[in-house]
Amino acid sequence: MTETDSARLLIIGPPGAGKGTQASRIAERYDVPAISTGDIFRANIKGGTELGKQVQQIIESGELVPDSLTNEIVADRLAQEDAARGFLLDGYPRTVDQVHALDGMLDGRSLDAVILLEADTDAVVARLMKRAELEGRADDTEEVIRHRQEVYAEQTAPLVELFSKRGILVSVDGLGTVEEVADRISDGLDAKLGLGTEVGANAKAGR
Ligand code: AMP
Secondary structure, eight states: OOTTOOEEEEEEOOTTSSHHHHHHHHHHHHTOOEEEHHHHHHHHHHTTOHHHHHHHHHHHHTOOOOHHHHHHHHHHHHTSGGGTTEEEEESOOOSHHHHHHHHHHHTTOOOOEEEEEEOOHHHHHHHHHHHHHHTTOTTOOHHHHHHHHHHIIIIITHHHHHHHHTTOEEEEEOOSOHHHHHHHHHHHHHHHHTOTTHHHHHHHTTO
């Protein structure tokens, strides 16, 4: 890709499917910032900001932060200079309303691809419970973890069909090692973006 090209990407999938890990790799490969609404919220909670105070309870309960607030935060972030040439959104949009808000922010410049990281509910619940134990996240009880999966199934899963209809969906099996999944994503994205050539070859050769 040249300097003027851009990749506007999203990664979507159930909580615990490994989106964050893959997002940083994809962002590096396509040279765009990874923008995670979950990370933005967590940083604000940690920093004790007004926003952090507003969202802490909601996040701990496994519910979604209201669309209006989330949309505002993303609009601010996308307006920053580093996002002008492209971005990888992780964890946003999560509702149909957020998709429409994002369409408005992009002002006719459509998304290039949406990566769906597929994962089985029981497998991701097991993974998240292990992580909660290892990282001492006492708030991440099985109940909250399961609730987040339900919220995903109800509010976010319908977005998959919407992006599929737009012809930009790249579905990837999220089961396997980080490397295996990363390779599947790269292959799927290169094919969707029509980058079978330079970027794909360069990235594979480590250039
Ligand atoms: P994540 O790290 O993406 O799983 O996000 C952690 C939590 O932040 C979620 O369980 C939600 O409570 C909140 N959150 C993150 N992104 C969004 C979003 N796009 N809309 C509403 N809430 C969000």
